[in-house]
Amino acid sequence: MAERWARVALVLVSHSRALAEGAAEVAAQMAPGVLIVPAGGLEDGGIGTSFDRVEAAVGEAAADGRAVVVLTDLGSAVMTSESVLEAVEPDVAARVRVADAPFVEGAVAAGVTAHGGGDLAAVLASAHHAGGTFEGFTPGEGDRPAVDGAAGGSGAAAADADGVVRASAVVRNRLGLHARPAAVLARALAAYDARVRVNGANGASVLELMKLGAGQGARLEVVGEGPQAAEAVQRFVSAVEDGFGEE
Amino acid sequence: MTLDVAWAVDWVRRTAATVTEHRDELVELDRLIGDGDHGENLARGFAAVLSKLDALEEPPAQIGDVLRLVATTLMSTVGGAAGPLYGTAYLRASKATATSVLDSEGAVALVEAALDGVVTRGKAGPGEKTMVDAWTPAAAAAVEAADHGAPPSEVLASAARAAQEGAEATIPLVATKGRASYLGERSAGHLDPGARSSALILAAAAEAAAAAD
Known part of the structure; x- marks a missing residue:
């Protein structure tokens, strides 16, 4: 035990x-x-x-x-x-x-x-x-709040010159980023040596993720920094795009 | 004259008797500015202490052992804030009395340790309409009596008188800690039940000491 x-x-x-x-x-x-x-x-x-x-x-x-x-x-x-x-x-x-x-x-x-x-x-x-x-947290500089994702699809993770990895994902599942998916995401990110922010929220915080109120169709801008930023951001985007295994 | 384990046991018995006798008064005081359970809780708690004390096969060796039994029993049986507050007061007092007899300095140490426990657990200071308003003057009076060479029974009698005066002085105060603080200005004009029960407990200590003299 x-x-x-x-x-x-x-x-x-x-x-x-x-x-x-x-x-x-x-x-x-x-x-x-x-x-x-x-x-x-x-x-x-x-x-x-x-x-x-x-x-x-x-x-x-x-x-x-x-x-x-x-x-x-x-x-x-x-x-x-x-x-x-x-x-x-x-x-x-x-x-x-x-x-x-x-x-x-x-x-x-x-x-x-x-x-x-x-x-x-x-x-x-x-x-x-x-x-x-x-x-209520204040979204960080340069981050945007959750917006309707109808205008575009998802972007692949890519590192820019200063090592910051940026990607976007659209919430697919019907119930959106509710408690269970928020916990799944926060837990997944805990495994990486990286700081990930999602529309300004700390991606490792279940409560901040839930507070985004990201429903089906919402676009999430994901920004990662740190040695494993690319892997962390990719994992995050995949989980969102897979709809967290929900319908 | 010193205070011994028999005194400590007698103190507990007299405390159980006085909180039972004043149960309705404490209930009424607490009903006015709290949630009305202080009298019931204390009477039930000390009744539990008595039954544990009676169940002991031989008397405790040290005064601190008696006070520790009171502490753990009150913490377990008294709901609300009074359980942890008095529990911690008796727990600290028990640590200060790991001996079979107390002289005047020992009696002072007991009262000061109890005050320390109430302050630590409740995070209240003087003037906030709490138990602290009884224990603070009690400790000061005990120190002063001992400094003047008073015997232990006089030290406790001084502490008890000061505690009762301190309790009565809570009447005009506005509560800023504990349940009564929810009432704000409306808490003024009433005696704080915790300060009142503290004074009763110290009066029982003094009576037991006087009876032992």
Whole structure:
């Protein structure tokens, strides 16, 4: 079993058992290789946060030497999680962090990064970054927002003089760049040593990709930089053009 | 006169009794500016502590052992913010009392550690209408009493008086931390339930010490 899971696990602490389990379900779909342990509600199923349930969840998540990022919903969930860390063995507490991040968005972002092999610092950073997702990001200089792709087809990946690889792709599948494809793309890009931006959004961020709201027919301008930019951009374009295996 | 493990156990029993006796008062205070569960939660939590204490085959060796039992039980059984807040206060206090007897300096260290726990966990400072407003003057009064050569029971009695005065001083305050902060200006005019229960807990400590003298 130890080999089955990524080296960073998640614990989701909510006042509600259903909320914790639901968030774990959403995150697990996008990060199937990550151990995600929900710890919601009181022992009797009521609303609240339980020290014992959180302690047990942290113990399970941290087993086999895994690091753990804890996501929390409201006030006392944070306090309970911090109390658990104060009470557990110091060698366990040393590899557990409580993220200051929105519950669901943080869980998804952290899960995808952990699935891609990120270490504790990277997974924690992903969770923290998820906090800005809904403030709306500003497309980068020279990038264009998603536009209707009816005017043209897709371009092959090509590197220009300064090593920047540019390509475009048109979203084919009926449902567009929704959660599952966004996770597929973000996970695929994590394997390459390259920075890829898609209409200004970070291609390695599931939440930024979803926020593009790219529906069927939308054109995506893909810009890659780094040693494996060409491979990364090509992989991205192929996945989009294949419709992510969806209809 | 020193404080020993029997005092610590008596403190816990007196705390369980006083939070049960004042349950309705705490419920009402919390209903006015919180979610109304503080009295129920504390009464249930300390009842659980008592049953764990009674189930022990032999008495704990150190005062810290008694306080650690209180800490872990409250964290497990008290929902809302009070569980982790009091849990951390008792946990820190237990680390400061890894001994079988406390002199006046030891009593000061206990109160200061509890204050430290509440501040760390709640991230609140004085004047925000929280438990901190009871524990801060309590720690200051304990230090002052010990500096004047007071015995441990007097140190705790001073701390308890200061905690109650601190709790009453929360009445005009506007809450900026915790559930009551959602009410903003409307939180003024009410006694903070956490500060009130903190004062009750310290009063029980002082009564147990007086009974031991």
